[in-house]
Amino acid sequence: MMEEVQADWQAEETPALVAIMNNHRDFEIARQEGWYRIPVKHTPRRLGAEYLAFYQTKAFGEEKWAVNYYAPVHRIHLAQRRDLLPQEADHPRAEDWYYRIEIGPLQRLPHPVPSRRLRRITFIPTTLARLLSADEINDLWLGSEEEERLWEAFKQNKIKVERRVPLREGDEAYLIDFAAYCRQGKVAILCGGAGPLGEGSGLREHPAADYELSTAGWSVLRFSPQQLENSLGDCLASIRQAIAQEGGLKASLDNANNRKEGEL
Amino acid sequence: MTIRLGFPVKVLGVTGLKSHDTRRWQNGPHLSVSLAYLRDVLDYLQRQEIHFYRFSSELAPYATHPDFPQFHNQIAECERELAAIGEMARANRVRLSVHPGQYVVLNAPEEELAERARKEVIHQARLLEAMGLGWEGVVLLHVGGVYGDHRAARERFVRQVERLPSEARRRLALENDDHRFSVDDCLWIHERADIPLVFDYLHFRCHNPEGMALSEAVSSCLATWPEGVPPKMHFSSPRTAMVVVEQQDAMSDQVRRRTRAPQPTQHADYLNPFVFTDFVRVAWNAGLEDFDVMLEAKAQDLALLRLREDIERFAPDVARGLV
Numbered sequence: 001m002m003e004e005v006q007a008d009w010q011a012e013e014t015p016a017l018v019a020i021m022n023n024h025r026d027f028e029i030a031r032q033e034g035w036y037r038i039p040v041k042h043t044p045r046r047l048g049a050e051y052l053a054f055y056q057t058k059a060f061g062e063e064k065w066a067v068n069y070y071a072p073v074h075r076i077h078l079a080q081r082r083d084l085l086p087q088e089a090d091h092p093r094a095e096d097w098y099y100r101i102e103i104g105p106l107q108r109l110p111h112p113v114p115s116r117r118l119r120r121i122t123f124i125p126t127t128l129a130r131l132l133s134a135d136e137i138n139d140l141w142l143g144s145e146e147e148e149r150l151w152e153a154f155k156q157n158k159i160k161v162e163r164r165v166p167l168r169e170g171d172e173a174y175l176i177d178f179a180a181y182c183r184q185g186k187v188a189i190l191c192g193g194a195g196p197l198g199e200g201s202g203l204r205e206h207p208a209a210d211y212e213l214s215t216a217g218w219s220v221l222r223f224s225p226q227q228l229e230n231s232l233g234d235c236l237a238s239i240r241q242a243i244a245q246e247g248g249l250k251a252s253l254d255n256a257n258n259r260k261e262g263e264l
Numbered sequence: 265m266t267i268r269l270g271f272p273v274k275v276l277g278v279t280g281l282k283s284h285d286t287r288r289w290q291n292g293p294h295l296s297v298s299l300a301y302l303r304d305v306l307d308y309l310q311r312q313e314i315h316f317y318r319f320s321s322e323l324a325p326y327a328t329h330p331d332f333p334q335f336h337n338q339i340a341e342c343e344r345e346l347a348a349i350g351e352m353a354r355a356n357r358v359r360l361s362v363h364p365g366q367y368v369v370l371n372a373p374e375e376e377l378a379e380r381a382r383k384e385v386i387h388q389a390r391l392l393e394a395m396g397l398g399w400e401g402v403v404l405l406h407v408g409g410v411y412g413d414h415r416a417a418r419e420r421f422v423r424q425v426e427r428l429p430s431e432a433r434r435r436l437a438l439e440n441d442d443h444r445f446s447v448d449d450c451l452w453i454h455e456r457a458d459i460p461l462v463f464d465y466l467h468f469r470c471h472n473p474e475g476m477a478l479s480e481a482v483s484s485c486l487a488t489w490p491e492g493v494p495p496k497m498h499f500s501s502p503r504t505a506m507v508v509v510e511q512q513d514a515m516s517d518q519v520r521r522r523t524r525a526p527q528p529t530q531h532a533d534y535l536n537p538f539v540f541t542d543f544v545r546v547a548w549n550a551g552l553e554d555f556d557v558m559l560e561a562k563a564q565d566l567a568l569l570r571l572r573e574d575i576e577r578f579a580p581d582v583a584r585g586l587v
Contacts, residue, residue, distance in 0.1 A: 013280070015280055015282055045304065045307055046280075046281070046304050047300045047303055047304055048282060048285075048297060048298075048300035048301035048302075048303070048304050049300075050285075050287065050297070072291070073297060074292055074294065074297075075294050075296045075297065076296045076297055076299070076300040076345070077296055077342075077344070077345060078344045078345055078348060099300075125280065127280060142279040142280050143279070144279065
């Protein structure tokens with residue numbers, strides 16, 4: 001029980017993983033039997049966590065398109081699907097391996113953490129502190145120091161951008177640190193270079209060729225950590241100018257009727 | 265010539281990547297959760313092309329704690345997950361090792377403490393075994409305390425090693441320390457207990473009462489490793505930065521900052537690339553080619569990545585031998 005759990009953690013450093021919950025059966029398994037499964041072949045880059053939270057999709061009515069629940073992680077074991085769901089022994093993936101994440105009782109977050117734009121959500125590695133305080137999905141991502149600084153500046157200046165937007169080009173997969181969706185185009189904002197999928201910018205520069213981004217319809221802005229630290233105002237001015245050149249930001253897509261399953 | 269560079273335990277290069285389940289016993293930490301973290305670390309190592317890593321000695325929390333028998337069966341509970349981690353390490357060509365904390369004192373005169381140390385060594389060896397790792401997966405120890413009689417302390421260490429089961433004994437390695445047991449002491453123990461020696465560069469510089477030459481110390485230690493198992497060494501640079509100590513004044517509640525000089529035995533944040541390249545050349549000149557170097561710096565993996573860059577810039581001939 002959560003009440004029995006001693007508060008010996010520092011919430012900011014307590015890892016949490018947000019996973020997709022897209023059907024009622026799996027939700028009931030999590031709630032009543034206390035486990036959730038992730039296929040080994042689709043395991044996110046970050047699996048280890050002390051808390052598991054669920055982003056609920058369209059299937060969940062009023063709770064859809066938001067993170068509403070979380071639970072402490074007790075164990076993470078490997079198991080085959082046929083052992084996890086013995087009533088589906090003939091399932092085509094019955095022999096596949098999964099991580100069976102055993103969890104404690106589901107707890108409701110102080111307030112839902114919604115996604116406010118049409119985008120694909122998969123797994124989000126975050127911290128318990130962020131989960132408990134986030135206003136929206138974009139607040140959950142863990143970025144480098146400079147990326148966090150820029151995100152705070154966006155929020156303070158009410159510039160609505162999306163974080164960690166995946167872009168697949170050829171054999172390489174990249175994450176765009178911040179994506180501004182404009183009326184006439186898109187602006188990719190990279191903090192020291194786009195990183196390998198799942199980890200943000202990481203340590204090394206992984207310069208997704210600007211040409212490739214451009215051919216995919218992106219205007220690209222890159223900022224070094226030094227620029228973001230020493231002249232954040234100038235960076236923001238450049239971003240505003242690029243957004244203006246693309247016709248200004250699109251309005252948020254809050255019309256739920258237009259949303260697709262698994263997306264917002 | 266191949267030198268694998270590694271770093272211990274904590275990853276600093278990406279945000280929030282933990283090394284093991286650090287929860288207190290009341291919150292039910294478990295090896296299976298630690299192994300999920302280790303899986304994430306191995307994934308990170310692959311992306312950074314790092315092939316040598318020391319995992320946390322607390323991977324299985326409370327596994328040998330005498331007061332918590334409920335934690336003692338974790339290895340058996342995680343056989344499948346341990347095998348999967350070993351498979352991942354082998355697939356990514358990562359050497360894994362472990363270095364139990366200073367509280368594991370095999371040569372303690374009190375039998376109770378010595379027995380706890382033996383249990384800890386056996387436990388760590390079982391973890392490596394359950395991962396299916398070869399003999400390059402070692403459990404590294406220091407000799408321990410002197411307890412007023414240096415020679416007796418060395419002899420007691422040898423006797424305790426002899427009491428270990430062969431599987432655990434075979435995974436043991438011994439490191440020279442910075443003020444008690446020198447390379448020469450460790451060689452004395454090696455001759456009697458037949459355990460390989462991990463040469464620690466900074467410890468050697470801090471404690472070498474016999475005046476042994478660097479090349480002799482390095483080659484002697486590397487020669488203790490069995491055929492087919494790459495020798496392992498430690499390298500670190502002494503801290504030279506001023507230490508700032510903050511103290512709260514009890515009367516005024518004000519925080520006062522005081523500075524003091526660092527201890528030469530302290531690790532620096534990063535590594536001196538020039539000393540490192542000289543060290544590697546000493547080993548090469550002594551005819552030693554393939555070995556692994558665990559880098560002990562406060563900046564952890566960041567220090568390793570920086571050292572690689574520095575060596576590529578300042579010593580490209582050495583860089584060609586690094587992995």
